[in-house]
Amino acid sequence: MSFDLSLITESIPKMLAGIGITFQLMFLSAVLGLILAVILLLMRISGKWYLSWPAQVHIYIFRGTPILVQIFIIYYGLPQFEFIRDSVFWPILREPFGCAVLALTLNTGAYVSEILRGGVLGVDRGVLEAGSALGLSARQKFIYLTTPIATRLALPAYSNDFISLMKATSLASTITLLDMTGIARTIVAQTFAPYEVFISLAIIYMILTWIIQKSFGRIEKYLSRYVNP
Amino acid sequence: MTNPTSDALIQMINVDKFFGEFQALTNINLEVKRGEKIVICGPSGSGKSTLIRCINRLEEHSAGRIIIDGKELTDQVKDIDAVRREVGMVFQSFNLFPHMTIVKNLMLAQQLVRKIPKAEAHKTAMHFLERVKIPEQANKYPVQLSGGQQQRVAIARALCMKPEIILFDEPTSALDPEMINEVLEVMTDLAKEGMTMICVTHEMGFARSVADRVIFMDAGEIVEEAEPEIFFNSPKSARTKAFLSQILTH
Numbered sequence: 001m002s003f004d005l006s007l008i009t010e011s012i013p014k015m016l017a018g019i020g021i022t023f024q025l026m027f028l029s030a031v032l033g034l035i036l037a038v039i040l041l042l043m044r045i046s047g048k049w050y051l052s053w054p055a056q057v058h059i060y061i062f063r064g065t066p067i068l069v070q071i072f073i074i075y076y077g078l079p080q081f082e083f084i085r086d087s088v089f090w091p092i093l094r095e096p097f098g099c100a101v102l103a104l105t106l107n108t109g110a111y112v113s114e115i116l117r118g119g120v121l122g123v124d125r126g127v128l129e130a131g132s133a134l135g136l137s138a139r140q141k142f143i144y145l146t147t148p149i150a151t152r153l154a155l156p157a158y159s160n161d162f163i164s165l166m167k168a169t170s171l172a173s174t175i176t177l178l179d180m181t182g183i184a185r186t187i188v189a190q191t192f193a194p195y196e197v198f199i200s201l202a203i204i205y206m207i208l209t210w211i212i213q214k215s216f217g218r219i220e221k222y223l224s225r226y227v228n229p
Numbered sequence: 230m231t232n233p234t235s236d237a238l239i240q241m242i243n244v245d246k247f248f249g250e251f252q253a254l255t256n257i258n259l260e261v262k263r264g265e266k267i268v269i270c271g272p273s274g275s276g277k278s279t280l281i282r283c284i285n286r287l288e289e290h291s292a293g294r295i296i297i298d299g300k301e302l303t304d305q306v307k308d309i310d311a312v313r314r315e316v317g318m319v320f321q322s323f324n325l326f327p328h329m330t331i332v333k334n335l336m337l338a339q340q341l342v343r344k345i346p347k348a349e350a351h352k353t354a355m356h357f358l359e360r361v362k363i364p365e366q367a368n369k370y371p372v373q374l375s376g377g378q379q380q381r382v383a384i385a386r387a388l389c390m391k392p393e394i395i396l397f398d399e400p401t402s403a404l405d406p407e408m409i410n411e412v413l414e415v416m417t418d419l420a421k422e423g424m425t426m427i428c429v430t431h432e433m434g435f436a437r438s439v440a441d442r443v444i445f446m447d448a449g450e451i452v453e454e455a456e457p458e459i460f461f462n463s464p465k466s467a468r469t470k471a472f473l474s475q476i477l478t479h
Contacts, residue, residue: 130324130383133285134338134390135313137306144337148328226328226370 007196011187015201021179022208025097025169029104030162036109041116055113062110068171070107075099075175100172108165115161119154120146152223159216163209170205180204238263238394238425239284244293246279246449253279255449257293263393266420267427268436268457271446272472277429280446281396284427285316298393314342317387321399323379325371331358331382332367335389343390350389357385361415377408381415388419395419397428431476437461445469 043055062070078084078093092098123146131141173182184201188194239261246254254276261267269277282288283295286302286309295302297312326334335354339345345353358364361381363374371379380400387395397416401409413435420426420439430436436443436457443460445453445468453460453469464470 124324124327126320126322126324127326129287130318130320130326130386131338132287133313133316133318133320134386135310135342136338137310140341144341145326152328227372229370229373 004193004196007191007193008200011184011191011197012200012204014187015180015183015197015204018178018180018183019204021097021172021177021182022166022169025100025104025172025177025179026166028101029108029169030165032101032105033108033112033165036105037112037116040109040113041120044113044117045120058106059110059114062107063114067103067107067168068174071100071103071171071175074103096172096175096177099175100169100177104165104168104172107168108161111161111164112158115154115157116150118157119150119152122153123149152220152227155216155220155223159213159220162216163212166208166212167205236263237261238265238298239427240294240296241280241283242294242296244280244283244290244295246276246283246288247291253449254283254290257451259444259451261394261425261427264423264425265441266425266439267442267444268440269427269429269444269446270431270433270436270472270476271452275446276449277446278398279449281318281398281427281429284394284396285313285318287318314390315393317390317392317395319380319383319387319395319397319400321402323371323376323383323403325379325382325386327371330368330370331363331374334371334382335386338386339389353389354385357388358382360388360418361385375408376404377411380404380408380412384412384415384419394425394427397426397430399429399431401430401432433461433477445472447472 040055040058043051046052074093075096078099084090084093093102127145127149128141131145136144169179170181172179173185176182178186180201184197188197191197237260239259241257241259244254244257245252257280259267259280269280271277279288283290283302284297290302298315300308300311302308302312325331326337329337332351332354335357336347336350339350339353340347355364355367358367361384363378363381366374366378366382371382374382384395384400400416401412404412409432413432416426416428416435417439428435428440440457442454443457444451445460445464445466447468453464453466455464460469461473464473
């Protein structure tokens with residue numbers, strides 16, 4: 001078979017036109033997912049079963065099912081219910097973009113809350129006891145001791161999840177969104193050249209991953225300043 | 230509740246402590262007067278750490294009463310906080326806040342618990358760093374300090390809260406031998422200034438020179454309690470004798 005280089009140079013700029021959608025999906029889901037993750041974490045460590053159980057159920061469901069299936073259920077399934085069509089969320093859920101963000105948020109929120117929990121559990125018990133002995137309240141200990149230390153501990157795993165999330169945005173193309181992958185699929189449908197187009201697409205994702213990795217590497221270095229000064 | 234009988238700063242009355250089925254403390258009765266220095270020793274697992282951890286409620290006692298300066302330790306958060314404000318603690322493994330500089334370690338609780346303004350908290354912090362002789366380390370992180378220096382910072386951090394009592398939980402056990410003395414010196418100075426202290430330690434030289442009373446614990450009980458002279462020269466109990474012969478001969 002032949003490999004058409006000019007097709008690559010032509011299709012890359014076209015696909016990059018979708019990078020805006022990819023970024024929007026990524027950043028919106030990352031921010032909302034992180035907020036959700038913190039809420040789930042607080043519910044899990046609250047020590048109250050009626051908060052902890054729902055959080056665990058959420059995590060179990062969203063870690064236990066493929067994200068593509070979650071996207072399909074939200075996009076094709078939710079509009080079947082009248083109360084959802086009547087709700088204030090309908091303008092968001094009517095659009096594939098809203099459905100994709102919702103699915104990605106719920107999914108990443110489940111994973112990240114577990115990552116954060118790992119960080120919280122990794123905080124040295126002695127440090128927290130010292131806080132108690134000095135008279136700090138549970139809340140003060142959480143804000144001034146647990147949070148900064150757990151953040152550093154959780155960051156490497158979190159950066160992994162962030163990269164997964166970036167790549168998972170490509171699944172939004174299955175519900176008609178024209179992100180980079182969506183555009184690539186359109187180009188393939190027109191040119192019948194899957195090889196060139198998808199390899200170009202893969203290269204773009206790889207570069208994005210590299211940038212994300214480097215950025216997190218810097219944050220990690222900053223947060224570890226007190227470990228390796 | 231008010232203090233029932235005495236002018237003691239710390240009163241433990243018939244205190245028991247269980248961890249599940251295991252009884253860690255059995256019928257502990259202890260009174261410590263203002264300015265007194267108590268050394269607690271005993272084999273590992275004898276309950277000595279548990280005893281002092283009950284005093285500032287890092288462990289919850291299962292039965293009996295603990296009264297600190299007239300305030301009884303109950304389940305009420307506000308009573309626990311009130312007691313913790315008066316009781317400082319120094320841990321075996323220092324437990325400095327690793328993500329904060331030394332001076333921030335000393336300022337945090339002052340600002341959050343005592344609501345002292347930043348500038349004043351900083352001044353107090355530097356004052357106590359001078360006292361433990363390491364003001365030049367103020368802007369370093371704990372990991373950059375030696376064990377002995379970290380422990381002196383931990384003592385300074387407790388002092389910044391102006392406590393009535395300081396509890397020491399094996400403060401020199403995690404230190405390299407050459408660093409033990411610098412920590413003991415700081416503790417001896419504190420004792421001379423009249424601080425009320427309870428020290429769990431195996432430093433018998435320190436016990437001899439500083440303690441008003443030495444307490445020997447075994448299997449969760451106070452076995453013997455005496456002035457250091459009597460304690461070391463003519464212990465009554467066989468268990469105390471056996472323990473002393475082991476730690477003093479090697």
